[in-house]
Amino acid sequence: MLELKGVTRHFGGVRAVDGLDLVVPEGSIFGLIGPNGSGKSTTVNVVTGLFPLTAGTIRFRGETLDDLPTHRRLQKGIARTFQNIRLFGRLTVWQNLWVAQNSPEDRARRGFIARWLGGSRSARDEIAQLLEFSGLAHKADEPAASLSFGEQRRLELARALAARPKLLLLDEPAAGMNSEEIAQLRERILALRERGITILLIEHVMELVMGVTDRIAVLNFGQKIAEGAPAEIQADPAVRKAYLGGDSA
Amino acid sequence: MDFYFGLIQLIGVHTLLGLSAYIVLLTGQVTLAQAAFYAIGAYVSGMLTVLAGWHIVPALGVGALAGAVAACAVGFPALRVKGLMLVIATLAFGEGVRIFFFNFDYQIAKGDIKVGPLGGEGFRQIRFFPENGWTTLEVMLFIWAFVIAVMALLWWFDRSRYGAVLRAVGEDEVAAQSVGVNLTAVKVSAMTVGGAIAGIAGSLYAHYTTHIEHSNFNVLVATFAIAYPIVGGLQSVFGTLAAVIFVQGFLIEGLRGLGDWRNLLFGALIVLAMNLRPQGIFWRRGA
Numbered sequence: 001m002l003e004l005k006g007v008t009r010h011f012g013g014v015r016a017v018d019g020l021d022l023v024v025p026e027g028s029i030f031g032l033i034g035p036n037g038s039g040k041s042t043t044v045n046v047v048t049g050l051f052p053l054t055a056g057t058i059r060f061r062g063e064t065l066d067d068l069p070t071h072r073r074l075q076k077g078i079a080r081t082f083q084n085i086r087l088f089g090r091l092t093v094w095q096n097l098w099v100a101q102n103s104p105e106d107r108a109r110r111g112f113i114a115r116w117l118g119g120s121r122s123a124r125d126e127i128a129q130l131l132e133f134s135g136l137a138h139k140a141d142e143p144a145a146s147l148s149f150g151e152q153r154r155l156e157l158a159r160a161l162a163a164r165p166k167l168l169l170l171d172e173p174a175a176g177m178n179s180e181e182i183a184q185l186r187e188r189i190l191a192l193r194e195r196g197i198t199i200l201l202i203e204h205v206m207e208l209v210m211g212v213t214d215r216i217a218v219l220n221f222g223q224k225i226a227e228g229a230p231a232e233i234q235a236d237p238a239v240r241k242a243y244l245g246g247d248s249a
Numbered sequence: 250m251d252f253y254f255g256l257i258q259l260i261g262v263h264t265l266l267g268l269s270a271y272i273v274l275l276t277g278q279v280t281l282a283q284a285a286f287y288a289i290g291a292y293v294s295g296m297l298t299v300l301a302g303w304h305i306v307p308a309l310g311v312g313a314l315a316g317a318v319a320a321c322a323v324g325f326p327a328l329r330v331k332g333l334m335l336v337i338a339t340l341a342f343g344e345g346v347r348i349f350f351f352n353f354d355y356q357i358a359k360g361d362i363k364v365g366p367l368g369g370e371g372f373r374q375i376r377f378f379p380e381n382g383w384t385t386l387e388v389m390l391f392i393w394a395f396v397i398a399v400m401a402l403l404w405w406f407d408r409s410r411y412g413a414v415l416r417a418v419g420e421d422e423v424a425a426q427s428v429g430v431n432l433t434a435v436k437v438s439a440m441t442v443g444g445a446i447a448g449i450a451g452s453l454y455a456h457y458t459t460h461i462e463h464s465n466f467n468v469l470v471a472t473f474a475i476a477y478p479i480v481g482g483l484q485s486v487f488g489t490l491a492a493v494i495f496v497q498g499f500l501i502e503g504l505r506g507l508g509d510w511r512n513l514l515f516g517a518l519i520v521l522a523m524n525l526r527p528q529g530i531f532w533r534r535g536a
Contacts, residue, residue, distance in 0.1 A: 074429035086424035088417045095413045102429025
């Protein structure tokens with residue numbers, strides 16, 4: 001579904017991502033882990049088009065993405081959440097989802113003028129369903145900035161879903177969550193897979209990554225140092241070395 | 250009584266000018282180009298009524314269109330710059346337009362006088378209203394019909410999905426792009442609508458004052474255009490109207506009796522207003 005070939009992104013002399021090859025199969029939950037600064041978030045940013053590539057190529061469902069701006073990639077079906085939550089704080093919870101309905105189906109339904117001005121019944125119903133799924137229905141008319149941290153994370157996920165993604169990039173969705181919240185997040189991620197959404201999960205919290213993913217790639221200094229099933233990754237000496245330093249393996 | 254009608258006309262035109270900046274400010278772009286679109290609307294519609302003998306209504310429509318076209322043309326390069334750089338770029342454009350009108354001569358003989366823009370002398374005798382026997386009250390009502398129409402349109406925009414998209418872009422461009430918002434379309438369309446509104450404001454201004462010149466469209470006017478929505482707050486179009494009434498009605502006219510002290514107090518009261526109501530005069534707590 002998503003295929004990265006020799007993907008490279010330099011910032012000046014820093015090689016944030018360096019010759020990364022990655023294949024995320026359709027319908028999978030694919031983990032991308034690595035120590036701080038290993039290039040995980042940069043990978044998300046090049047896949048969504050926020051940063052141009054220094055070298056390499058990215059293909060999504062057989063099409064190359066290299067020249068598409070970010071909003072066009074979303075319309076192809078690639079949505080994301082942010083490591084540092086980026087909601088529209090002064091808009092209401094409901095408006096945050098309304099603004100995000102930019103899938104080709106939604107655009108076709110709105111037509112040219114109504115695209116800007118409309119709010120059809122089916123669009124409203126879908127927002128209501130998303131609010132239900134995220135447990136935010138009672139907060140629909142509150143400004144997003146007034147939500148608690150956990151609610152903001154849930155809203156950001158709902159906002160990504162409002163675009164009807166085929167591929168969802170989750171950038172550290174469990175950061176700052178307690179065990180109970182992580183368990184809920186896990187249920188949500190599995191529920192999304194049931195809906196046919198492929199997930200690329202970038203995460204530090206091993207409790208979540210090891211329990212939910214089918215396959216994991218490990219980055220260090222912008223390069224892939226290991227890839228395999230969760231159990232293989234846990235046993236891999238190179239991974240232990242990257243995380244713990246020295247030769248603790 | 251005519252003094253008050255005159256003041257209400259001025260408040261109407263400045264409200265339109267403020268609203269032209271309001272929609273652009275919603276997208277997070279601070280622009281000093283509004284005085285230029287105001288000037289373009291004023292000169293284009295003035296020339297149409299004076300030189301071509303058009304009726305005010307179609308002339309005003311063409312003035313709005315000219316403002317929109319100019320704003321659209323400015324909108325594309327403006328996408329590449331942000332923040333202070335955008336302020337400087339739009340300031341440069343505004344000054345460029347002002348200098349153009351400072352040097353713009355296009356006069357034709359009409360009866361025994363010559364009419365039309367004459368460079369630094371300005372563009373005199375834009376006499377559509379007096380020639381057609383409109384009273385000050387009628388002109389005032391004509392201006393306010395546009396003010397109300399534009400306010401209603403923007404009020405409706407604000408409640409539409411388009412309004413939410415504008416505000417989303419104003420809050421976080423990266424997040425907006427990432428949820429599929431086309432930044433180019435949003436920013437340029439907001440700029441274009443703003444240009445059209447400024448064009449209408451300029452057209453009305455030219456005809457009610459009957460005499461315009463380049464200095465009516467200087468950077469001070471551009472500053473007022475963005476100051477109204479900022480002082481009034483970006484929650485609602487009514488904030489802009491309140492700010493215009495506060496600034497033009499109270500600070501400028503209301504304090505005229507204070508003589509030289511007025512300018513001092515003017516600045517102090519703006520500072521005080523912004524301190525007491527940092528989100529704007531019309532700010533609702535929790536909104």
